[in-house]
Amino acid sequence: xxxxxxxxxxxxxxxxxxxxxxxxxxxxxxxxxxxxxxxxxxxxxxxxxxxxxxxxxxxxxxxxxxxxxxxxxxxxxxxxxxxxxxxxxxxxxxxxxxxxxxxxxxxxxxxxxxxxxxxxxxxxxxxxxxxxxxxxxxxxxxxxxxxxxxxxxxxxxxxxxxxxxxxxxxxxxxxxxxxxxxxxxxxxxxxxxxxxxxxxxxxxxxxxxxxxxxxxxxxxxxxxxxxxx
Amino acid sequence: xxxxxxxxxxxxxxxxxxxxxxxxxxxxxxxxxxxxxxxxxxxxxxxxxxxxxxxxxxxxxxxxxxxxxxxxxxxxxxxxxxxxxxxxxxxxxxxxxxxxxxxxxxxxxxxxxxxxxxxxxxxxxxxxxxxxxxxxxxxxxxxxxxxxxxxxxxxxxxxxxxxxxxxxxxxxxxxxxxxxxxxxxxxxxxxxxxxxxxxxxxxxxxxxxxxxxxxxxxxxxxxxxxxxx
DNA sequence: CAGTATGGTGACGGTTTAGTGACAGGGGAA
DNA sequence: TTCCCCTGTCACTAAACCGTCACCATACTG
Numbered sequence: 001x002x003x004x005x006x007x008x009x010x011x012x013x014x015x016x017x018x019x020x021x022x023x024x025x026x027x028x029x030x031x032x033x034x035x036x037x038x039x040x041x042x043x044x045x046x047x048x049x050x051x052x053x054x055x056x057x058x059x060x061x062x063x064x065x066x067x068x069x070x071x072x073x074x075x076x077x078x079x080x081x082x083x084x085x086x087x088x089x090x091x092x093x094x095x096x097x098x099x100x101x102x103x104x105x106x107x108x109x110x111x112x113x114x115x116x117x118x119x120x121x122x123x124x125x126x127x128x129x130x131x132x133x134x135x136x137x138x139x140x141x142x143x144x145x146x147x148x149x150x151x152x153x154x155x156x157x158x159x160x161x162x163x164x165x166x167x168x169x170x171x172x173x174x175x176x177x178x179x180x181x182x183x184x185x186x187x188x189x190x191x192x193x194x195x196x197x198x199x200x201x202x203x204x205x206x207x208x209x210x211x212x213x214x215x216x217x218x219x220x221x222x223x224x225x226x227x228x229x
Numbered sequence: 230x231x232x233x234x235x236x237x238x239x240x241x242x243x244x245x246x247x248x249x250x251x252x253x254x255x256x257x258x259x260x261x262x263x264x265x266x267x268x269x270x271x272x273x274x275x276x277x278x279x280x281x282x283x284x285x286x287x288x289x290x291x292x293x294x295x296x297x298x299x300x301x302x303x304x305x306x307x308x309x310x311x312x313x314x315x316x317x318x319x320x321x322x323x324x325x326x327x328x329x330x331x332x333x334x335x336x337x338x339x340x341x342x343x344x345x346x347x348x349x350x351x352x353x354x355x356x357x358x359x360x361x362x363x364x365x366x367x368x369x370x371x372x373x374x375x376x377x378x379x380x381x382x383x384x385x386x387x388x389x390x391x392x393x394x395x396x397x398x399x400x401x402x403x404x405x406x407x408x409x410x411x412x413x414x415x416x417x418x419x420x421x422x423x424x425x426x427x428x429x430x431x432x433x434x435x436x437x438x439x440x441x442x443x444x445x446x447x448x449x450x451x452x453x454x455x456x457x458x
Numbered sequence: 459c460a461g462t463a464t465g466g467t468g469a470c471g472g473t474t475t476a477g478t479g480a481c482a483g484g485g486g487a488a
Numbered sequence: 489t490t491c492c493c494c495t496g497t498c499a500c501t502a503a504a505c506c507g508t509c510a511c512c513a514t515a516c517t518g
Binding site: 459460463464466468470472473474481486487488 | 491493495500501504505507510513514517
Binding site for chain 2: 494495496503504
């Protein structure tokens with residue numbers, strides 16, 4: 001769910017893009033001109049900018065330059081929209097610092113693919129290093145968990161949960177913190193749901209000989225600990 | 230520091246490219262025609278070829294074919310330079326074995342980015358050596374796959390897919406990563422298409438006695454693994 | 459000791475994700 | 489040209505997973 005600033009003066013195209021973005025799970029911010037765009041850029045700091053190259057008044061290239069000149073907005077990737085065959089724009093655009101371009105007319109699918117590609121390129125994946133505690137080993141790269149050699153099968157959520165515990169061991173985490181870190185800060189689920197997943201995780205670990213790895217701290221939350229108490 | 234053969238007859242463009250390459254830390258070899266190119270290819274075995282599609286005399290596509298036909302040069306990646314909007318060339322070029330294309334006119338930045346991308350993609354599998362895992366053998370040179378001696382017949386896409394899996398075994402790859410690595414960055418296909426090709430690949434492998442070689446990691450992607458779990 | 463709050467647990471529907479068969483279009487070969 | 493292979497997409501099916509609840513067990517309180 002990325003917030004994407006759409007700088008486009010033609011209302012119908014603006015609408016088309018915004019609908020496409022919403023449908024692909026993004027959050028469009030609309031700007032019909034450079035001024036609005038600049039304001040929204042400062043206020044919202046979007047994750048990506050879709051920039052029409054031909055804007056009334058200040059042109060897209062100027063906007064791109066100012067965007068790249070500002071410390072705060074420098075890192076925001078730009079995808080520019082150009083008319084078909086306007087190769088010159090393409091060149092200057094990429095030189096100004098656009099990350100990709102889409103030529104009009106474009107298909108919603110292409111647009112979505114470009115956005116996805118740019119966002120993916122932008123975000124280096126999380127820590128990929130294997131973690132090992134007390135004979136229990138979790139490897140994000142292979143997505144495998146083993147307990148003293150024996151495979152442990154986990155669902156996606158249990159996997160993330162265990163990963164979080166192993167990278168933050170010995171520390172007590174409230175249900176709210178776990179929801180934030182493992183589920184994501186925007187989802188709304190009951191806190192008790194954590195209990196259920198803890199149970200599932202414990203079940204899988206006990207089947208592999210790891211008892212009491214995850215401890216309950218009554219009134220506070222849960223903790224992963226190798227010290228038995 | 231990669232050695233890059235630039236096959237381009239127009240001196241000014243040749244110059245532009247060479248300068249760009251030098252500035253981005255590469256080592257350009259210049260060839261104004263196909264003959265020189267072939268000679269340099271044999272003598273220097275560069276890490277990458279930048280190939281103008283429109284050459285005097287022998288055309289770029291012929292050169293690409295000969296390059297792919299020769300044992301020694303088969304593994305060298307090709308980026309082709311095409312005129313704007315020449316969609317047909319793009320398609321035939323990619324099918325002949327080009328790894329990417331850049332349309333003229335291009336920006337130095339774009340060129341550098343493409344080169345980096347291709348080299349990065351190339352690096353882990355720089356070897357065109359045969360790969361063998363768990364009795365399954367894939368030979369890029371002969372384009373053949375055998376399972377304990379018995380031939381396995383695969384379509385082109387399944388072959389590349391399997392090759393990628395075998396050179397990146399045990400690791401989980403998302404559908405997006407597979408599309409990038411096997412299909413190419415600039416191709417727009419549905420992510421579910423990966424599923425279908427996985428299925429076709431599995432079908433071919435199972436017919437040869439290799440069950441469960443390619444595993445599904447729910448929510449994440451696929452993995453080739455010889456460890457059964 | 460009863461009363462209350464907190465966590466454990468099993469089960470259940472709905473939703474999401476992957477598997478699968480079919481199909482139309484395109485390209486190359488004959 | 490026709491034929492055949494390959495490809496990407498779709499619709500449908502199958503399965504895994506998730507969140508929630510109800511109920512039980514345990515711990516704390518006075």
